[in-house]
Amino acid sequence: MNDDIFYQVALTLIPKVGAVTARNLMSYCGGARAVFEATEKELKGVPGIGAQLLHNIRNSDALFMAERELDFIEAHGIKVLFYTDPGYPQRLRHLPDSPPLLYYKGNADLNAKRTVAIVGTRRPSPQGVHFCEELVEGLKPYNATVVSGLAFGIDIAAHRACIANEIPTVGCVAHGLERIYPAQHTYSALEMIENGGLLSEYPSQTKPDRERFPMRNRIIAGLCDALIVVETQRQGGSMISAKMANDYHRDVFAVPGRIRDRSSAGCNLLIKSHRANLLESVDDLAYVMRWEKSDVQQGIQRELFPDLTPGEETIVALLKQQDLLPVDQISAATQQSNSELAALLLGLEFKGVVRTLPGKRYTLV
Numbered sequence: 590m591n592d593d594i595f596y597q598v599a600l601t602l603i604p605k606v607g608a609v610t611a612r613n614l615m616s617y618c619g620g621a622r623a624v625f626e627a628t629e630k631e632l633k634g635v636p637g638i639g640a641q642l643l644h645n646i647r648n649s650d651a652l653f654m655a656e657r658e659l660d661f662i663e664a665h666g667i668k669v670l671f672y673t674d675p676g677y678p679q680r681l682r683h684l685p686d687s688p689p690l691l692y693y694k695g696n697a698d699l700n701a702k703r704t705v706a707i708v709g710t711r712r713p714s715p716q717g718v719h720f721c722e723e724l725v726e727g728l729k730p731y732n733a734t735v736v737s738g739l740a741f742g743i744d745i746a747a748h749r750a751c752i753a754n755e756i757p758t759v760g761c762v763a764h765g766l767e768r769i770y771p772a773q774h775t776y777s778a779l780e781m782i783e784n785g786g787l788l789s790e791y792p793s794q795t796k797p798d799r800e801r802f803p804m805r806n807r808i809i810a811g812l813c814d815a816l817i818v819v820e821t822q823r824q825g826g827s828m829i830s831a832k833m834a835n836d837y838h839r840d841v842f843a844v845p846g847r848i849r850d851r852s853s854a855g856c857n858l859l860i861k862s863h864r865a866n867l868l869e870s871v872d873d874l875a876y877v878m879r880w881e882k883s884d885v886q887q888g889i890q891r892e893l894f895p896d897l898t899p900g901e902e903t904i905v906a907l908l909k910q911q912d913l914l915p916v917d918q919i920s921a922a923t924q925q926s927n928s929e930l931a932a933l934l935l936g937l938e939f940k941g942v943v944r945t946l947p948g949k950r951y952t953l954v
Contacts, residue, residue, distance in 0.1 A: 596621035597671040598662075599655035601690045602792065604645045610637050611689040612672070614646075621671075625652065654792070661793045667766060668693040679911065680704070681811045683921050684837060688790035688808065692766055695786015697757035699812070702912050703733040703880065706813035706834070708806075708827045709743025710820045710852055717820040717852070718746045720844060724817070725750035727871030730882040736761060736812050738805060738826075739787075743819045745774055748781060758785040761812070763805035765795035803829050810834040814913055815878055817868060818843045821855035828855050835864055838915050838948035840877060842868035878913070879952060897942070900925065900933045905942060908953045916949040 600611055600621045617635045618624045632638055632646060662669060670677045670691040678699040681687040721743055735751050737744040739760035751758035758781055766789055769775040778787060806826055810816055810833035821827035834841050843865035846853020859865035866877055903923055908914060920930050934951060937943040943951050
């Protein structure tokens with residue numbers, strides 16, 4: 590494993606160095622290795638680096654811990670994805686609180702064309718589990734990858750339904766990959782690795798402490814195009830995930846339930862407050878997302894596009910890969926100024942090639 594990965598891992602192991610600080614250090618120093626070789630004067634010039642962080646960078650055991658971490662990574666076939674790597678999830682890359690580094694065990698494409706998150710209560714009703722299983726089965730013709738949190742209840746029901754239907758599924762966990770939590774889901778997790786994967790921002794020996802689960806939820810919300818809530822009370826992890834998904838301009842869906850059913854109170858509230866689309870079947874998801882079961886017809890139509898400028902062709906190529914993109918991700922990928930990008934997108938709309946969606950998102954017609 591190369592030196593870049595070693596220093597990238599070490600950077601994230603420095604106490605109190607979070608996502609924003611790690612990016613600032615990388616930007617000002619020129620790379621992860623350069624952070625550890627920088628002088629005290631150079632480090633003081635980095636925004637957000639005070640006396641405590643300076644001490645942590647200069648005196649932590651991060652390099653020693655990184656050596657131990659890389660031994661584990663190599664022994665267990667784990668991929669390290671730094672935010673500058675091509676394989677890092679594109680949907681996460683431009684989010685302000687995305688983790689600078691991810692540990693991944695599996696073979697599912699984290700940049701799949703369509704990704705759906707399914708979350709819900711840890712104590713679902715039999716009807717909720719059955720609906721979740723039907724929903725997952727209905728996703729198969731759309732070639733979507735399913736993301737969830739490997740927790741009890743709706744999470745594991747979604748993962749197991751994916752395994753049964755041979756749909757790629759990724760479990761985002763709130764601990765290191767040295768363990769599986771809860772332990773009862775170990776067999777399912779091993780099956781997921783064959784046609785999916787496990788994803789964590791934490792080094793191998795990190796325990797599943799309570800405060801890490803809300804942090805894990807932001808990865809679930811950020812990885813998806815659409816987040817579906819199947820049964821939840823008014824408070825809890827699923828409601829946090831739904832809020833984060835809305836903040837990230839993802840489409841949120843909720844399955845309605847009986848008005849006095851506590852396990853559906855959160856879903857009903859999301860729908861009532863217009864923070865989620867009502868979902869009764871996979872058809873509702875496909876309609877809002879404008880997904881087709883077959884890409885053949887779309888492929889034929891896209892070959893019939895009118896003459897496009899090089900800038901317009903670049904945007905169309907991006908949307909062919911991702912299907913739906915917010916304007917900030919298009920801007921970052923194309924390196925166009927705001928005015929240039931606005932002109933290109935407007936031109937594509939006039940030509941009937943793209944259409945705009947709420948939240949300044951764009952998709953091909």
